[in-house]
Each structure stands twice: as C-alpha cells, then as structure tokens.
Amino acid sequence: PDVDAERDEPQLEYLDSLPVDLQFLIMTFLSPVDICKLGATSQYWRAMVRDPLLWRYFLLRDMLQWSSIDHLSMPDLELLDAPLVSEDESLDDREEGSEKDREFKFDYMSEYMKGCPSCRQKWLPSRPAYKLVTSFLHYLVPSSEPRYAMFGPGMEQLDVPLVTRLTHSPDLLPVSIPHRQIEGIGSGLSFLFNNQHKFNIVTLYSTNRAERERARLEQQSSSNKLFSFVGSDNSGCPVYSPSPLVKQVCHVMDGLIYVSNAEPGKGDEKTEMAQIKAMLNCAENTTLLVLSCVSREQEEETSTARSRTPCVYVAQRLGLSQLSSRWMVQDTVAESLSGFMEGIAWLLRCSGVKLYGR
Structure with a gap:
C-alpha cells in the first residue's frame, strides 16, 4: 500500500x-x-x-x-x-x-x-451593439454605403503600390474603376467586401503621380498638397491644416484609413501625428484604421532580421493612445494584402455593418 x-x-x-x-x-x-x-x-x-x-x-x-x-x-x-x-x-x-x-x-x-x-x-460581443431591424423594415430602409478616406506615406513610399494591388484583388472585388479625380491627388474607388457589403474608399495622395514616383526613387519627401503648415504648438510639434477640398472630403467620411510605412527606420513621428490629428479634427466622431504596411512578406532565411515595426510600436509612434477616437492598427502586406481584410472588417463593424461568419 x-x-x-x-x-x-x-x-x-x-x-x-x-x-x-x-x-x-x-x-x-x-x-x-x-x-x-x-x-x-x-x-x-x-x-x-x-x-x-x-x-x-x-x-x-x-x-x-x-x-x-x-x-x-x-x-x-x-x-x-x-x-x-x-x-x-x-x-x-x-x-x-x-x-x-x-x-x-x-x-x-x-x-x-x-x-x-x-x-x-x-x-468580443456575441451580438451587435445596435438593435436588429425586422426583415420587412430592412427592405424599406435603404442601407448606405460606408465611405472612408485613405491617406499616408505607406501609399507612396513602398515598392509595391497598395492601391494597385487592391484594384486587382480577387478577395476584395472592385465594383467601380477610379472616378472623380481630385485635383490630381486622389480618386474614388468602390469595393465589395465578402461578396456582400459595398463600401467606398477615397484615396488621397500628397501630390501627383509623377512627383510621387520621383520622390520614391530618390528616397526624398515631396511637397504635400493635402496639408498646409500652420506653425508649432507649445511643445514644439508641428501643426497642419488640411486643404479646403480635403476638409470637404473628411466631413462626409465614415472613417479614416491611414497607411503607415512600417518598414524599419521609416516614419516621421511628429509630422505623422500632427497630420492624423488634423484629419480627425475635420471628421468628428470618426474611426481610424491604421494599416501598418510593408511591401512584402518576410523571407524565412532572413527571419533573424526584423522586417517590420511591430504594431504596438507603430501605435506608440503615432501617439494613438492620446486620441479620443476609436482606432486600430493592423499589420498589412501590400503584395499579398495580408491583414487588409481584417482591418476593413473592423472598420465596417464600427460603421454598423453586420458581418456574417466573422
């Protein structure tokens, strides 16, 4: 025993x-x-x-x-x-x-x-925060298409253009070609998410295509036509004001998509923070999705070297914890669009869209 x-x-x-x-x-x-x-x-x-x-x-x-x-x-x-x-x-x-x-x-x-x-x-809540509409009323009330403004250095500095990849994505079906050019620095795109939900993205670039390409090849910054420099605040940080046309765009948006360059050593902390705040001030009570974007997936043989800035440090660099708006940082790869669908799903949920199967 x-x-x-x-x-x-x-x-x-x-x-x-x-x-x-x-x-x-x-x-x-x-x-x-x-x-x-x-x-x-x-x-x-x-x-x-x-x-x-x-x-x-x-x-x-x-x-x-x-x-x-x-x-x-x-x-x-x-x-x-x-x-x-x-x-x-x-x-x-x-x-x-x-x-x-x-x-x-x-x-x-x-x-x-x-x-x-x-x-x-x-x-995560098992049910949506808003009340469900009966099937009869659902057909009487037309559903609006969410609209988002996309901007940021990750749209212009990466070797793989994110917007071009979006227009050729088999998972995110483009239902409309670029339309309504905005003074050579932006255009509108319509997409179908999960073959169910239509949404619109207005792309806003700092300048025209020729100047963007020259700045990318020369690894230099180009003049930004989206913002005008106002001055500095008490802490010495820059203050920007969006152009009148950009302000009009922001007023009718349901959310903002900021494409950050997450490749190591990239990013101007104070400038990025100031421009994000300037856009949020124009779009009251809106949500912010930050795509922490790199050009390509990390290769196995170079796994010892970090190929991207972790999303927690991107959030810290952009000062997102200081914002009163809802925000999310999502790791994204421009070439494969890895992570992009997850970010859009969060943004659509914030806009009140019920996503089935997610």
Missing part, C-alpha cells in the same frame, strides 16, 4: 522541489494558457504564476508578434520602462509589502491579457 501511495503522488511535487530560479525558467517555456492552468493547481503556483517579472517577460516577448492592436487593447508601454523596485525601496521591503500593492503597481498580467489577440477574441 505504501508503494501504491507513492506512485499516486502528484507529479507536481517534483516541480515543487526545484529551486525557484529553475521554476521560473521552466515557466518561460510555457504558453500563457498553460501558465494559467498551472496556477489552478495550488495556492503556491497561483502566487508564482502571477509574478510581475514573468508576465513582463511574456509581454516583451509576445507583443512584438501581435498582428493588431486597438484603443481598448493597447498595453501601457510605460510600465515596461518602470523599475520593479524604486531607488528608495529594497527587495526586502517589496517582500514585506502586501500582494495587493504589488499587483496594483506591476499588473503586467492584466496588460498582457488585454492586448493578446487570442485573449481579446473571448471578449
């Missing part, structure tokens, strides 16, 4: 007997789901898996791979720069402090759960 009792002892006892540093090392190889399961086995492991150092490690490791982030899930990146122990506080003081205080100051676990895409899916 004694032998049987020893055989039936929980296997976790071996893990319990290991030094704490080895326990933490083992936990770094587990997924967050497995970590939570481990925490349900005993009070000891419940306390261990909530350690802020562990979840800080998970956050630093995994957020670089997240393909999207939004106004509800953006982690507080300032926590990652904050020391776990202040200068006037010793490690012994931290041990003597209450668990509640430690969780309040360093709740990396909550930040991770809030931002992780797989965790976010569990919090």
Whole structure:
C-alpha cells in the first residue's frame, strides 16, 4: 500500500522541489494558457504564476508578434520602462509589502491579457451593439454605403503600390474603376467586401503621380498638397491644416484609413501625428484604421532580421493612445494584402455593418 501511495503522488511535487530560479525558467517555456492552468493547481503556483517579472517577460516577448492592436487593447508601454523596485525601496521591503500593492503597481498580467489577440477574441460581443431591424423594415430602409478616406506615406513610399494591388484583388472585388479625380491627388474607388457589403474608399495622395514616383526613387519627401503648415504648438510639434477640398472630403467620411510605412527606420513621428490629428479634427466622431504596411512578406532565411515595426510600436509612434477616437492598427502586406481584410472588417463593424461568419 505504501508503494501504491507513492506512485499516486502528484507529479507536481517534483516541480515543487526545484529551486525557484529553475521554476521560473521552466515557466518561460510555457504558453500563457498553460501558465494559467498551472496556477489552478495550488495556492503556491497561483502566487508564482502571477509574478510581475514573468508576465513582463511574456509581454516583451509576445507583443512584438501581435498582428493588431486597438484603443481598448493597447498595453501601457510605460510600465515596461518602470523599475520593479524604486531607488528608495529594497527587495526586502517589496517582500514585506502586501500582494495587493504589488499587483496594483506591476499588473503586467492584466496588460498582457488585454492586448493578446487570442485573449481579446473571448471578449468580443456575441451580438451587435445596435438593435436588429425586422426583415420587412430592412427592405424599406435603404442601407448606405460606408465611405472612408485613405491617406499616408505607406501609399507612396513602398515598392509595391497598395492601391494597385487592391484594384486587382480577387478577395476584395472592385465594383467601380477610379472616378472623380481630385485635383490630381486622389480618386474614388468602390469595393465589395465578402461578396456582400459595398463600401467606398477615397484615396488621397500628397501630390501627383509623377512627383510621387520621383520622390520614391530618390528616397526624398515631396511637397504635400493635402496639408498646409500652420506653425508649432507649445511643445514644439508641428501643426497642419488640411486643404479646403480635403476638409470637404473628411466631413462626409465614415472613417479614416491611414497607411503607415512600417518598414524599419521609416516614419516621421511628429509630422505623422500632427497630420492624423488634423484629419480627425475635420471628421468628428470618426474611426481610424491604421494599416501598418510593408511591401512584402518576410523571407524565412532572413527571419533573424526584423522586417517590420511591430504594431504596438507603430501605435506608440503615432501617439494613438492620446486620441479620443476609436482606432486600430493592423499589420498589412501590400503584395499579398495580408491583414487588409481584417482591418476593413473592423472598420465596417464600427460603421454598423453586420458581418456574417466573422
């Protein structure tokens, strides 16, 4: 009987007997789901898996791979720069402090759960926020086609032109060729999403095609006809005002699509932030989709070198957390249009469109 009792002892006892540093090392190889399961086995492991150092490690490791982030899930990146122990506080003081205080100051676990895409899916509403219209009234009330204005350096600086790829996409059916040219810097496009929902995109370029191509080849910036420089604010950041025609366009848009150049080393932080704010000021209570765009997929043999700026850092660079509007950053590849459909789906849902099967 004694032998049987020893055989039936929980296997976790071996893990319990290991030094704490080895326990933490083992936990770094587990997924967050497995970590939570481990925490349900005993009070000891419940306390261990909530350690802020562990979840800080998970956050630093995994957020670089997240393909999207939004106004509800953006982690507080300032926590990652904050020391776990202040200068006037010793490690012994931290041990003597209450668990509640430690969780309040360093709740990396909550930040991770809030931002992780797989965790976010569990919090999506099962029903649309708006009331359903009866089938009879549905045919009486004509459905409006959402309209979005697309702009940003990613439309002009990448080797693969995003808009050209959109017009030839088999998944996103173009139902209308470019029309209504806007002073040589923009045009309107109509698309059919999921073979069901029609929407319109107004493309806004900084200048005409010839000047854009010359600036791209010479790796220089061209004069921007969408905005005029007004001055600088109290913090020294530039202030821009959209042109009168762009203001008229923004007033009738249901949302904005900003195409950011996510290739490493690209982007002018202060200019981009100022121009996004200028557009949002013209389009009140609108939503903002940021396509964090690169030209091509990363090749396997060059996987050691990062081929794009992670979406959380794109959101930080653009100062999106300071905005009062709803926003989302979606990783996108111009050549394959990977991620574009996911971003448009979010934008359509924000416009009140019911997407079946998503």
